[in-house]
Amino acid sequence: MSFCTKEGNGKDKIMFLTKDDLSSPSTIRHKEDEAFDPWEPHGLILPNGSINWDCPCLGGMASGPCGLVFRRAYTCFHNSSSQMKGAECMSDFDALTKCFAKYPKLYGGKDKSNSPTDAATSALVDGINTPK
């Protein structure tokens, strides 16, 4: 059913395998990863609870001209323990909206291709939903 060949003077081995050949679970066991590898990239929320501002999911929001304003707003939101998460952060989010308005092309509407706003919003949602 399946067969192997050798090309390139025996250097390159080729195997043709059917679906059945590859159906049973693999016997290869991966090495266990460290609980927190300091060298690996992490998601939005680091294992120690702090926010990873360099997360690709933020699309550069924390790096741009509204970076500091965004951090203030999101930190407040993240630390918010009230039932309506972020309820006490309205002034911060207000400041953020004002900052966004200053750079419409950067933080513009949905049809703008370089919109980190959507990325950040979904990142916020992910951040809440991640059980950590």
Next chain:
Amino acid sequence: MQTSHLTRLASIQHFNLIKRSLTRPTGPVLRKLIASDASPTTNYVRTTCEFRFASTTTSSSNDGQNSHDEEQKKKNITNLMYLAGAVTGLGAIYTIFQNRKSSKEKQDAVSAYDTKQLKSQHADDKLDASKKTLVEKVGDLQDRKLLAEEEQPVELSKTDLTPVIPSFAQYLIIGGGTAALSAFKSIRAHDATAKVLVISSEKYYPYMRPPLSKDVWYTDDDNLLNQYMFKQWNGQEKSLFVFDNEFYADVKTLNDEENGGVGVVLGRKVVNLDLKTSVAKLDNGWEISFEKCLIATGGQPKSLKVFQTASNRLKSKLTLYRGIDDFFALKKVVDSGADVTIIGGGFLGSELACSLAHRATENGKRGNPNGKITQLMPEAGNISKVLPEYLSKWATERVRDEGADVLTNVELVGASVVQDGKVSLSYIDPQNPKKTSYITSDHVVVAVGIEPNTDLAKSAGLEVDPDQGGFLVNAELQARHNVWVAGDAASFYDINLGRRRVEHYDHAIVSGKLAGENMTGAHKPYWHQSTFWSDLGPKVGFEAIGLTDSQLQTVAVYAKGKPTDEEQKRDSEGNREQQDVAPEATANDLKHKLPESKGNLDKDDYSKGVVFYLKENKVVGIVLWNVFNRIAIARKIIKDQQEITNFQELAKLFNIHQD
């Protein structure tokens, strides 16, 4: 009293007239007057004063005898003359001062004052003006003088005196490509108020290079392209620029920004780097001292020996393809119906062959001019440095399927422009080695690799890798305590795979990010393996990771049996991996429809599979051939560095039959 006031008034009028007539043309004359003994002038002034005083006292008596009046008149005229002379002298002195300090604004202010005075003198309130005492009139003249000397705060502001490029940079980035962008993004993420100064030789703000050989050629909307945008495979429109210009701070005021920012200087090169003094010198002589510096200079497209002595005419038909301008120029050529020959069988050459062939075909379908697209290479197949030979040859067939003519095993020996203006390339065809073969085309694209830009190594005293090229840096991408290198130009130490220099987009992202973070105080080594990918038309695409050198021993597992026709779906894991790369990868997923099965026992059907690259029985590299969204599994296998004997078991991890 009245008379003398009037004469004084007349003398003022006189003074203005005299001043105007005397000022410019007689400047040097008056200068001489000043330069020479000043005593006549002082005498004038003294006598004038005496006379003024005298005439005041004299005129206070109101005796109206006629003879006395006539004498008085003569005296008045003399007084008038003396007064006129004195005032002219005074006028001359500060006119010269005025000219010395002259600025247009001051002259305007002064002439405005003059016109105002003239107007007031011609006005009906002449009598009111005449009631002005001499003190007041002298006061007016003094005001006029002050106006002439006064600094105009509005015109000469701080910004006028501030240089366009700062002379100090907290974080200096040399280069404005992908690694640079990834670095400044990371620097700002870790140092919230960082002031980053980028010196880029490009004339565009940082843009993405991968779409220039793929997506842009498949975008049929010229208006969109002219806005530096393109259409992805999923139809979504994207800009070539990673950030809108609004992201960047004003270079001039960068160092004054409380919250910092990223300022980009375009069209400038750093030509000298002095690490003794931490000073970078630009090609216009400007010097910038810095705290920390990142070298992200990338590379220059290589050319070939046959083109070194090319005439200007030949050069005009040659493109060393790399940037945005190269795309627009080549698109014009292709759209004109030109025959284009691409030299080079690597990623760029192969992708361009497919993309150009596609565009030419589409042009033809619309009844527009379309030419022939040919690809030449010295190797036996496309992307032969990565793909094992059999797979490389199979890939060549797929490029031919796209409509490009591919000539392999071609040794280029000459190039020239022939009579009708076409380019003739001469080569040796191994099937006919005794004679020289020719291929004629209208335009030639050279895609034979890049040379890393390490010009700064000399002045900076930095080491260059003699084998792989590029600046030698350690595992943390550091060359010196305050100098890092990232991207194409970095020869770095990979803890798992050894010393490498990688010329891929994702590596520029990963290394730029790492260098940026380390510049803000971290000490992380290169650890997260970067990936790369390529598309050879809509039917063939692959993702790869690690050391994928075709000279290594390889073991490959291909799917046997009828593959499903399902479209690839977007995987959230693939999306989260690298936000920058994911859109491309995602687009790949949607467009890769599998070719129909040619039959169960078709030996040569390498349409879907995984290739493992081995060093001492350990997997150091993996190519996922038309298999998507499994890069994380591949990364884990390379990270583990376990000895593998059973590749069937290893292949199971990838589930290649399933979409």
